């Protein structure tokens with residue numbers, strides 16, 4: 001399949017490498033222009049392009065940019081995409097990074113906000129796994145302990161296509177419902193960055209308390225910064241365990 005990436009930072013680069021290694025064609029774009037991506041593109045056999053080119057003549061577009069920057073994408077970017085193009089959003093809202101965005105502070109589901117900005121339906125997935133974990137913890141299908149990734153969207157076919165991709169790159173896809181339900185795997189959810197399995201997702205997704213998400217998200221940020229400070233963040237196993245100990249709980 002043909003992929004277009006907008007955003008090739010920490011998690012974008014991991015996704016691009018894995019999708020390229022799985023045998024797909026990939027175009028990559030960032031905010032500074034294709035000339036800044038030439039070396040990486042040559043290394044992995046991708047093509048560096050502009051944001052506008054990244055969405056043209058592809059099957060799947062990945063949006064992997066800070067949430068606030070979605071509002072800065074070129075107007076009508078998705079107006080002329082090929083029929084059936086699937087758009088995947090990997091982003092999360094962090095006020096510390098994105099500034100305060102009133103709609104989401106007032107409880108709007110993050111993915112619904114993204115859809116409104118770009119005027120196109122999305123599939124939300126890969127938002128709930130840390131980039132180092134995504135890079136290091138893939139496992140063959142059927143292996144005990146394989147991490148499962150919640151996927152939300154309103155288009156069943158699009159979710160099916162992306163679910164196959166998730167499996168192809170080493171993770172279990174888990175249908176988390178419609179876009180309106182995708183708050184269940186936003187930052188602050190017990191299943192966010194805690195490297196849950198399919199069984200754990202089945203247990204935990206129905207228990208997520210929406211009202212507690214902002215407070216839990218902020219505690220997650222505090223813990224992340226502490227783990228960075230202690231140099232534990234680089235150790236993918238210890239980092240994941242610390243996150244699970246602190247956040248895979250109904251109440252914190």
Ligand SMILES: NC(=O)c1ccc[n+]([C@@H]2O[C@H](COP(=O)([O-])OP(=O)(O)OC[C@H]3O[C@@H](n4cnc5c(N)ncnc54)[C@H](OP(=O)(O)O)[C@@H]3O)[C@@H](O)[C@H]2O)c1
Pocket residue numbers: 006007008009010011012029030031032033051064065066067069070072073090091092093126127128129130131132
């Ligand atoms: N890091 C993680 O572990 C992780 C895990 C799951 C989800 N996420 C979410 O994924 C998103 C990306 O995170 P990240 O950590 O990869 O961020 P990052 O390292 O800061 O990379 C951001 C990427 O987005 C590009 N970008 C920013 N604004 C753009 C624009 N207007 N047009 C085109 N490209 C633009 C940047 O390009 P330039 O450098 O040229 O500006 C850069 O390639 C965030 O929403 C984050 O919350 C992150």
